[in-house]
Amino acid sequence: MSEPREVLDWERVKALFLELRELAPETAATRLDELAAESSELADEVRSLLQADGALPGFLHGTAEEALGAFLRPDPDLLHPGQEVGRYVLECRIGTGGMGSVWKAHLRDDPERVFALKFIRRGLDTAIMLRRFAQEQRTLALLNHPNVAALVDAGVTADDRPYLVMEYIEGASLVEWCDERRLGVRDRLRLFVQVCEAVHFMHRSLVVHRDLKPSNVLVTRDGVPKLLDFGVAKMFSAEGGATAPTELGPGLLTPRYASPEQLRGLPVSTSSDVYSLGVVLFELLTGRRPFPRREGSFEEARQGALDPPPRPSQVVTEAAAELRGTKRDLLRRQLRGDLDTIVQTALRIEPERRYASAGHFAEDLERHLQGQPVVARGDSLGYLTAKWARRNAHLVVAALLVLLTVAGAFVGIARQARIAREEADFARRQSDSLNQVVDLLVGLFESSDPGAGNPQDLRARDLVEHGAELLRGDLGGNEAVRATLLNALGRVFLNLGLPDRAERLLRDSLELRRRTYDEPHPQIAEALEPWGELLRARGRLAEAEEVLRDALRQWEATWGLDHLQASRAENALGLVLMEEGELGEAEQWFQRALEVRRRELGPDHPSTLVVQGNLASLLYQRRRWAEAEAALRSVLAAQRAVADGGDDLHTANTLNNLGLVLMEQGRLAEAEESFRKALDVRQRLLERGHPDLAATRNNLAVARYRAGDYSGAATAFHEAAAATAERLGDDHLATLLLQLNEARSLLRLGRTWEARSLLAQAWERARRSVPEGNAVRVDLLQALGLAYLAEERPRSAESVFERAVREYEAQDDADPVRLARLLLDLGQARVDLGDAGGAETAFRGAREQLVGAEVEVADELGARVADGLAQVEQLRAAGRSVGG
Amino acid sequence: MTPGVEDTDFLLLYRELRGLAEGYLRRERPDHTLQATALVHETWERLERSGSGGFQDRHHFLATAARVMRRILVDYARSRRAAKRGGGRARVRVDVHDLAASQGTDPDAYLVALDEALVRLDRVDHRAARLVELRFFAGLSMEEAAGVLDVSPATAHRDWAFARTWLHREITRHGES
Structure with a gap:
């Protein structure tokens, strides 16, 4: 094995890696051991990837151009790895921003203890600023919050440059962390509430962040959000105080998340942080930022400072919904109402109209999470x-x-x-x-x-x-x-x-x-x-x-x-x-x-x-189609009036039932139309595999089947069966029924072999999981028998039909017409086998069952009995002529 | 990106973007809010306006633009390395710590090493390699990149996780060897 990596199945490696990295370490280790028994190279490869996985914070984050750009300037700090700064030894640079660079460093006496050192860019370090820095640093050092990266130390380099020593956080930025895990809206909100609470804690000590953005909110591997750089912006500003014009210049501020007052150079307060939190929440919920004009240059952002924010619910895409584990319409509905209003309240242009504090922001989100009325919505009786x-x-x-x-x-x-x-x-x-x-x-x-x-x-x-x-x-x-x-x-x-x-x-x-x-x-x-x-x-x-x-x-x-x-x-x-x-x-x-x-x-x-719906379902059961239809149509009209003329899950339900009634009347095109509308709504609003969705798909397929579109029917049945199997398992009754229907369509198309193997598998599962006496067992057996007949395997067909008859006869409420059909099929199998006596018994048995059946049915099946008995006679005649 | 199989679209864009990028790279800009994304978007708009774009659609454009950006930036890094070493192309050595921190003290070495590792990733997982190109070199968001590759964002996230780990390990291996 000189080149083991060439023969590796990379798709498998990738799949295993992605699977195992989600598991608890012990579970993953067990799986790796199992894997090693199969192929040690495969196991080694996956293990090595898993090890590498944990060790790359920041790798490939940002873009190439940023990576290059940061180093295009001459190094402003003249710092290098290994350099000693106070009690610390620099390891590597982890970031360069407008204020200066950030380095990962460890204690000289204890390399295990790692910190982040933040240096101030040269040129900003005036005497005033140094004094202000010392003041702020004392304030910050007193503030400890589990969700705020702690400021542990500060100092001045030999050449008079101040630096901060902060807790070193390994984690992903808030948005990325959530996207990678496909967190839903509620989980995202819970995380965000913690962020707001941390911001509020700092605000109560009158420390304003001034540069809140997702990359300043890291989430650790344990899911703990940590705010970085709290109060740092102010320390690094030359003047301090409420207004600090130097902060407004490019490089010291991220215009994408900045408040209008920051962009316009107006006084900054805790309310500016509330605004930035609003932008972060917008992005967290929708995957995009609210203001296109703030994506480019600082000048353009300044011009767009008064742009009104869109509603989060209006900008969601299918892709964004998928990252939130849902569908676009569901996400839109989740955001519409409270969350739209909450975000917009945080994003008001006038600071005094925003939430009074990050704490109020958090409380309103909390209320929303608990299904309580939110403050941002005001107090109209209709809303409550x-x-x-x-x-x-x-x-x-x-x-x-x-x-x-x-x-x-x-x-x-x-x-x-x-x-x-x-x-x-x-x-x-x-x-x-x-x-x-x-x-x-x-x-x-x-x-x-x-x-x-x-x-x-x-x-x-x-x-x-x-x-x-x-x-x-x-x-x-x-x-x-x-x-x-x-x-x-x-x-x-x-x-x-x-x-x-x-x-x-x-x-x-x-x-x-x-x-x-x-x-x-x-x-x-x-x-x-x-x-x-x-x-x-x-x-x-x-x-x-x-x-x-x-x-x-x-x-x-x-x-x-x-x-x-x-x-x-x-x-x-x-x-x-x-x-x-x-x-x-x-x-x-x-x-x-x-x-x-x-x-x-x-x-x-x-x-x-409600009563009318009950009546309609009763009329359906009584097979009084026209009346059922009328009832359903008036229900539908009223429901649509409530839904503003559109369709929702209520009308979908009615449409589905209407389709059934239409189908029973043989109005197949209309039925298909009705099912299709119901399906549209349910597909939009229900998750894949939802029983109602499968039911409508099944109904649509049945309508196609009855209209003679067997190929369309087979496809629809197949889709419904696959989705149902995924959700309920492949031995669930619903799955079996859908597969039965798919097989019936295939039989009609002459795709006998496919139908037979599908049925044989389905029956094998039904035999174990469905109790005897259930109609599905009999239906599966009957269809399987018909498939065998089509394959010209009458012996197998006979034994399957015999079992079907036996199981069905044992039922208390066996329908004689149904039994007659089974016996007719059994008779046919025996005719094909050349068993005239057996066939005759079956056909006569069928005829006995038809006494008392509805005239139409009796006529149809009676004709088949007569036909069968005629075949029996032919068999006998042929037997005589051969014998004589 | 295999040299030699460049189509006309690639060449057309290369000319467009290189002019812009070099101007940008040469300038010392205090703000780095102007990103590859902005550059690429600007180019798209110019092509649209002038009607000179031969691109079937925006996705095709973005995919090509990402390749172009990769070429421009890596070439740039290579030439700077060559200048520093007085010509010639030495085997890239990268400090492991630098990579862990995403942007080491020598970004040129980093980019060149990444480019070489990407060529190898391309053989193992073509789609993941293209995703890195789109995100890292063209600055597209995960959502946009997923759109270009015609996969779901969830798949893109999985590809991304794999690509990051794979590349990091690959560069570390080669850097150490």
């Missing part, structure tokens, strides 16, 4: 509500429902103007208690106003918990109020997906009302309904049905079925019945609920659309 809604989507639905209940109750009360005295009394108390519920909910919103209290404490769930806690206290002995609140909060928990928390509240509320009122009573009916929903959520359908029927009986006996309150029970009962397969009755209840809500809330109200 929207914010609250996003944070607690389920809860808001619940809250809206509760509020709707209130409205509904008033409607009901109005309609029952002449009810009995007892009921009038109830109505009065009812409205009192409802007012308290309303107050409570309004209170929730109000306390999310950052001006009204400590926003840190705002956790909607906590507030609800708090509400529940209140209920245990004294409510002036008003049991009715207590019951109403218990009921309302129980619903909230139910809608939050916390049925365990809801259970006690709902049961208490129901019991309380049963004790207080005589059945039938609206109060009891109202408490029964969420109880029924809870049971449905638990899968206890029979009990849920009973409870909901009880609720509706009591509504009927009191206020009637024709109001919003009752519509909730109607919708809930419809869902239970649909799950139980009682489609006919379910439909009646949905229709009824829909009618009520349309009248009371209007046809486009979200609550109306």
